[in-house]
Amino acid sequence: MRTLWVDPGNGAAGDMLLAALLDAGAEQKAVEGAFGALPVEGVRLERREVRRHGFRAAHVTVVAAESAVRRGLGEVLDVVARARLPETVAEFAAGVFRRLAAAEGRVHGIPAEQVHFHEVGALDAIADVVGCAVALHSLGLLGDGARRIVGPVAVGSGTVTGAHGTIPVPGPAVLGLLTAAGAPIAAHPAAMELCTPTGAALLCALATGYGPPPALTPSAVGTGAGTADPRGHPNVLRVLLGDAPDAPAPWTSAPLHRVDTTVDDLDPRIWPDLLDALRAAGAADAWCTPALTRKGRPGQVLSVLVDAERLDLVCAVVFEQTTTLGVRVSPVDRRSLPRDQVEVAVAGGHVPVKRGYLAGRLVTVQPEYDEAAALARRAGLPVAAVLDQARARAAQPGPAT
Numbered sequence: 001m002r003t004l005w006v007d008p009g010n011g012a013a014g015d016m017l018l019a020a021l022l023d024a025g026a027e028q029k030a031v032e033g034a035f036g037a038l039p040v041e042g043v044r045l046e047r048r049e050v051r052r053h054g055f056r057a058a059h060v061t062v063v064a065a066e067s068a069v070r071r072g073l074g075e076v077l078d079v080v081a082r083a084r085l086p087e088t089v090a091e092f093a094a095g096v097f098r099r100l101a102a103a104e105g106r107v108h109g110i111p112a113e114q115v116h117f118h119e120v121g122a123l124d125a126i127a128d129v130v131g132c133a134v135a136l137h138s139l140g141l142l143g144d145g146a147r148r149i150v151g152p153v154a155v156g157s158g159t160v161t162g163a164h165g166t167i168p169v170p171g172p173a174v175l176g177l178l179t180a181a182g183a184p185i186a187a188h189p190a191a192m193e194l195c196t197p198t199g200a201a202l203l204c205a206l207a208t209g210y211g212p213p214p215a216l217t218p219s220a221v222g223t224g225a226g227t228a229d230p231r232g233h234p235n236v237l238r239v240l241l242g243d244a245p246d247a248p249a250p251w252t253s254a255p256l257h258r259v260d261t262t263v264d265d266l267d268p269r270i271w272p273d274l275l276d277a278l279r280a281a282g283a284a285d286a287w288c289t290p291a292l293t294r295k296g297r298p299g300q301v302l303s304v305l306v307d308a309e310r311l312d313l314v315c316a317v318v319f320e321q322t323t324t325l326g327v328r329v330s331p332v333d334r335r336s337l338p339r340d341q342v343e344v345a346v347a348g349g350h351v352p353v354k355r356g357y358l359a360g361r362l363v364t365v366q367p368e369y370d371e372a373a374a375l376a377r378r379a380g381l382p383v384a385a386v387l388d389q390a391r392a393r394a395a396q397p398g399p400a401t
Contacts (some may be wrong), residue, residue, distance in 0.1 A: 001244040002140045003147045003216045011194030011249050014128025016224040016237040024222025024241050026135035033325045034134045037083040041065035043127045053234035057225035064123035073101040088142040092133040099201045103176040125198050130287035150207040152186035156194035172196040179342045208338050209252040216242035250359035251335045255366040258332045265298030281317050282310035344393040347379040353394035365391045
């Protein structure tokens with residue numbers, strides 16, 4: 001099985017991923033040919049070797065003509081379609097931009113179709129996405145039999161200035177993309193933007209799973225550099241290419257901690273807000289189980305799943321917002337299905353739907369209830385009818401959006 005592992009532990013951007021794939025052996029002529037096929041102003045690729053924090057890396061620059069064109073999702077998808085790229089390449093590139101539009105739409109509270117891109121609609125970003133799609137295709141990584149694992153993503157901190165002014169890092173679109181895909185985030189000391197929206201969308205679109213390097217026989221390593229060269233860390237993204245010795249498990253495994261505590265004297269109205277606070281603090285899941293406690297009193301066993309990095313934060317929330325004096329912490333291993341999220345059109349609106357896959361087969365289709373309920377109220381339909389329509393449309397074959 002053709003296998004790719006991506007290491008975004010120092011961040012990710014479209015040009016970094018493209019450079020790393022080319023450094024690992026992707027066909028540069030194929031990428032340049034795709035650039036020439038784009039029905040836009042002139043775009044060309046420049047590639048050179050650089051050093052980042054003492055390490056050799058490949059760096060690419062997409063040289064694009066000056067353009068005042070503002071492109072929305074429809075215009076960008078039309079550019080991709082008119083380029084007459086291989087089917088898997090076109091589907092992958094279109095899926096990346098649909099993810100970006102959906103994330104930006106959620107941030108600004110508008111439908112994805114109404115989003116007008118700024119940074120991610122520029123010619124260089126279009127070229128980055130198409131270039132990465134062609135590079136993955138040339139390496140045999142877009143087929144159904146390929147496995148693409150992405151490590152924890154460093155996102156950075158601080159602020160950055162963009163089309164909407166000064167915004168915090170990580171930006172809301174980046175957080176939305178990674179959250180929707182269930183991608184893990186890595187801590188990093190750099191006070192700068194490490195992951196761009198285009199980089200996040202590419203990682204989420206290509207990932208069939210998340211975690212450390214999988215079992216494989218390595219055949220190539222690629223290192224792609226970002227333009228900045230900070231003193232504190234190597235601004236690079238690495239990829240490892242190889243073949244898996246055996247068929248992998250159809251799910252990903254991740255070490256987590258389970259935090260449990262029994263509470264019998266908490267105002268029951270607090271529980272829903274507490275569960276929301278735990279998930280906001282980074283818990284993978286949180287729930288309550290009814291229990292009969294001392295002297296026959298009814299109580300709840302609070303259980304939380306969380307990774308090691310957020311364990312102390314979750315424990316602090318439990319201590320601050322419940323009456324417990326102690327918690328029990330135990331290691332667990334979670335197995336999770338590869339997943340994606342699409343937005344489907346139903347009843348005059350759009351509903352996000354999460355989809356889970358087992359060995360490439362769609363087994364779980366779950367619409368977001370709150371969005372479906374709101375749409376049902378506006379359309380005057382039963383919620384069950386909107387949920388059924390969303391499930392049926394999301395289950396149809398087609399690329400993820």
